[in-house]
Amino acid sequence: MDTKGLRRIHDYCYEIPVTYKKGMRVPGRIYATRSLIEQMDEEVREQTANVCLLPGIIKYGICMPDGHSGYGFPIGGVAAVDPETGVISPGGIGFDINCGVRLMATNLTFDEIQPRLKDLMQALFHRIPSGVGEDGIVKLTPSRIDDAMVGGAAWAVKQGYGTPEDLECIEEGGCMPDADPAAVSAKARERGRGQIGSLGSGNHYLELQVARPGDIFDPDLARRLIIHRENQIVVMIHSGSRGLGHQIATDYLKQFLSVMGSRYGLSMPDRELACAPFDSEDGRRYFRAMNCAVNYAFCNRQVLMHGVRSVLCDFFKKNEDELGLRLIYDVCHNTAKLEPHLVDGRERLLLVHRKGATRAYGPGAPGLPQRYRETGQPVIIGGSMETGSYLLVGTAQASEAFYSTCHGSGRVLSRHQAKKSFNGRELQRRLEDRGIYIMTSSLPGLAEEAGAAYKNIDEVIEATKRAGLSKPVARFTPIGTIKG
Amino acid sequence: MSYEIIEGVTRADIAVRIHAPDLQGLFREAGRALASIEIDNCESIMPVTSRTIRCEAAALDLLLYEFLQELIFIKDVEKIILLPASVDITEDGDRSILSAQAQGERIDRARHLTRTDVKAVTLHGLSVEQTGDGWVATVVLDV
Numbered sequence: 014m015d016t017k018g019l020r021r022i023h024d025y026c027y028e029i030p031v032t033y034k035k036g037m038r039v040p041g042r043i044y045a046t047r048s049l050i051e052q053m054d055e056e057v058r059e060q061t062a063n064v065c066l067l068p069g070i071i072k073y074g075i076c077m078p079d080g081h082s083g084y085g086f087p088i089g090g091v092a093a094v095d096p097e098t099g100v101i102s103p104g105g106i107g108f109d110i111n112c113g114v115r116l117m118a119t120n121l122t123f124d125e126i127q128p129r130l131k132d133l134m135q136a137l138f139h140r141i142p143s144g145v146g147e148d149g150i151v152k153l154t155p156s157r158i159d160d161a162m163v164g165g166a167a168w169a170v171k172q173g174y175g176t177p178e179d180l181e182c183i184e185e186g187g188c189m190p191d192a193d194p195a196a197v198s199a200k201a202r203e204r205g206r207g208q209i210g211s212l213g214s215g216n217h218y219l220e221l222q223v224a225r226p227g228d229i230f231d232p233d234l235a236r237r238l239i240i241h242r243e244n245q246i247v248v249m250i251h252s253g254s255r256g257l258g259h260q261i262a263t264d265y266l267k268q269f270l271s272v273m274g275s276r277y278g279l280s281m282p283d284r285e286l287a288c289a290p291f292d293s294e295d296g297r298r299y300f301r302a303m304n305c306a307v308n309y310a311f312c313n314r315q316v317l318m319h320g321v322r323s324v325l326c327d328f329f330k331k332n333e334d335e336l337g338l339r340l341i342y343d344v345c346h347n348t349a350k351l352e353p354h355l356v357d358g359r360e361r362l363l364l365v366h367r368k369g370a371t372r373a374y375g376p377g378a379p380g381l382p383q384r385y386r387e388t389g390q391p392v393i394i395g396g397s398m399e400t401g402s403y404l405l406v407g408t409a410q411a412s413e414a415f416y417s418t419c420h421g422s423g424r425v426l427s428r429h430q431a432k433k434s435f436n437g438r439e440l441q442r443r444l445e446d447r448g449i450y451i452m453t454s455s456l457p458g459l460a461e462e463a464g465a466a467y468k469n470i471d472e473v474i475e476a477t478k479r480a481g482l483s484k485p486v487a488r489f490t491p492i493g494t495i496k497g
Numbered sequence: 498m499s500y501e502i503i504e505g506v507t508r509a510d511i512a513v514r515i516h517a518p519d520l521q522g523l524f525r526e527a528g529r530a531l532a533s534i535e536i537d538n539c540e541s542i543m544p545v546t547s548r549t550i551r552c553e554a555a556a557l558d559l560l561l562y563e564f565l566q567e568l569i570f571i572k573d574v575e576k577i578i579l580l581p582a583s584v585d586i587t588e589d590g591d592r593s594i595l596s597a598q599a600q601g602e603r604i605d606r607a608r609h610l611t612r613t614d615v616k617a618v619t620l621h622g623l624s625v626e627q628t629g630d631g632w633v634a635t636v637v638l639d640v
Binding site for chain 2: 054056081082083084085088107108109144145146148200203204207208213214215256259260262263266267270283284285287424425426427428429430454455456457458461497
């Protein structure tokens, strides 16, 4: 994107003036360096400006350092909306509701795992469902799916997939309260009931990573976030609400499109920004259905992690405590949530849309578990399978972005460009030569996820840090990846 | 091939432009484009089973949205990838009504080179238009 026309707030924040487009209610703000903005596509400007058209938007329409074009909102888009006067938009959340990342610690080290890495990855690939058309670990009857949509990760734990200690290390405790299965269509249930405990495809993955000594930026914080051994192995899981969430978003997008003009007198320049007043029957109903998908996704990642724990215990013939298999945290990056925020010195309840953006509460925030009250919320940022991923914590300064931060490295090449540029098989061999062992059900899909298809994760994290959105704790290098 | 992947619309997802001499052919090719994003070698999909798809909408672009959404639904629930064989579109007042026969089979990783799940059809830039020499559609698929 050309930075011409953007107003520099500081070296890590640029503003799209409110005069850029007719109807903008607030300015747009892009948190990134000039270099990162230049790597974003031109559509990001347009889509961020469109976010600023939303009725009820507060302060700014925001784009994160990893931003790139999507549909409706840009990926990396954040909008805080007054729930009394503003709207909710499925296009500000995405089809994969509560797509997110979780990070589990182990007390294994690289030296312990490396000689048997291939066998371990094959065991994981064999038992963790991934790719197009794969069923999940759990298959539910139509009535049982209601329990999962209401209970989230807590339901999974009740069924034996994990322990109660896991729940306190999940955003929102792994369960959003305002979830009503009556707001979810039969089609959505049908799509979701066989998929709990499956990774899916695209950019979803399960990865073994190593925390090298030179990549620990804050040893004290790292220790409190259970990164305490030299060359410690961690497990990262990236997945979402699968077909259930996709269908809920599809159903309500269509519904909002049909009523937004006739019932509410609203119009938006992009149909993907179809919306309804939050405080309306349509808005509230979508919110309750969306929360069902949020809970389903928590449940999905919980069951996936349990599957990984089982494989590791079987493989090493040790129990979970002996292997130190503790959940560090689980974050969402496609949601809308009601949260208290300070606006011009006054606390207000706001509906914060985050699409490809992570909530990042600073130290002392009331929504944090006791364990992380002093450190700030752990923030998990997944990079490409070739480069690395990060663990950060939230900061007080991120209040200006409604406690939001980036979610990944962000694409620089489209999937089609990446598929034309890289060969999946060659990429797999090249990575193996570098000590990264990849298992996939889709070599063409693998090519689309090549490291060069993404921005430099280190540059994104540096901008995130400099902008004050979060504080880096550790960087992880991938050693084994399962791509869907 | 009467569909192409188009650049400059979205980086994260896949934008497709489909051309056909007639409207029925446009919908058939759109279904084939969808299958080719999920299965890289979609010529390997055998007509083992068939499904009838019926949907309706207030406009042709929304009818295409509904049609592709049905194919995604069947893929998720039955694990069957379908290729449209015949498509019939009629008008009833201000509604467009589609009835299609689609054939295909369950995904078999031994033969089908799976690529990526399509999560949803988006409304971003969605269009169905008649041109001087036929019909053209643009669809962005969330993957």
